[in-house]
Amino acid sequence: MSRIGRKPIVIPEKVNIEIGKNNKVTVKGPKGELTRTFSPDMTIEMKDGQVVISRPTDLRHHRALHGLTRALLANMVTGVSQGYVKELEMTGVGYRAVMKGNALDLSLGFSHPVVIEPPEGITFEVEKGGRAFHVKGIDKELVGEIAAEIRALRPPEPYKGKGISYRGEYIRRKAGKAGKR
Numbered sequence: 380m381s382r383i384g385r386k387p388i389v390i391p392e393k394v395n396i397e398i399g400k401n402n403k404v405t406v407k408g409p410k411g412e413l414t415r416t417f418s419p420d421m422t423i424e425m426k427d428g429q430v431v432i433s434r435p436t437d438l439r440h441h442r443a444l445h446g447l448t449r450a451l452l453a454n455m456v457t458g459v460s461q462g463y464v465k466e467l468e469m470t471g472v473g474y475r476a477v478m479k480g481n482a483l484d485l486s487l488g489f490s491h492p493v494v495i496e497p498p499e500g501i502t503f504e505v506e507k508g509g510r511a512f513h514v515k516g517i518d519k520e521l522v523g524e525i526a527a528e529i530r531a532l533r534p535p536e537p538y539k540g541k542g543i544s545y546r547g548e549y550i551r552r553k554a555g556k557a558g559k560r
Contacts, residue, residue: 382446383449383450384434384442384445384446384449385445386449387429387430388429388430388432388452388453388456389428389429390428390429390430391456393408393460394406394407394409394456394460395407395408396430396456398423398424398425401416401419402416402417402421402423403415403416403417404417404452404455406452406455406456406458406459407459408458408517409459409460410458410459411458411459411500411517412459413459413517415451415452415455417448417451417452418444418448420434420441421433421434421441421445422434422435423452430452430456432445432449432452433445454519454520458516458517458518458519459517462515462516462517463515463519463522463523464513464514464515464522465513465514465522465523465525466511466512466545466546467512467513467514467526467529467530467544467545467546468510468543468544468545468546469485469510469511469533469542469543470510470535470540470541470542470544471487471488471541471542473488474486474487474488474510474543475509475510476505476509476510476512477505478503478504478505479494481496481502481503482495482496482497482503483495483497483505483529485529485532487532487543488533488541493532497525498521498525500516500517500518500521501515501516501521501522501525502514502515502516503515511546514529526545529543530543530544530545535548537551537553538553538555540552
């Protein structure tokens with residue numbers, strides 16, 4: 380049996396879960412509301428203030444869905460109660476981030492600034508100095524996707540380490556040319 384799928388999800392205070400028809404689950408909390416429709420094969424039920432997910436058979440497909448359903452539902456509960464943050468930092472001369480209204484204005488060494496409008500549910504926050512910024516939201520999938528798209532604008536290169544990287548990310552460095560002797 381799936382180790383992750385069999386763990387019950389503990390529901391914190393101030394979080395409300397509604398399980399509707401066709402496994403449509405709505406999670407409401409202090410930070411917002413998330414809704415997702417899960418596979419009809421899985422059984423999602425409330426027991427003693429916890430959410431328990433069970434599967435009908437031990438087929439490979441059902442085993443995979445079991446752990447996935449539990450993980451996605453746990454991420455929804457964490458998102459509406461605590462939220463998610465991805466921290467990115469920039470390395471390079473002239474690289475900086477500035478907030479323009481809700482949008483993030485990035486100077487990345489191109490001939491033009493890159494302006495990123497946040498989708499619904501996402502907010503940006505720039506640290507003092509403009510060298511680091513945060514992508515915040517309640518949907519873990521969307522926060523990760525936006526952070527990855529921003530990082531892809533100027534990924535860190537291995538020779539000087541210039542670019543946008545996640546905070547704490549290790550950038551494997553390469554040696555440059557050996558030069559004349």
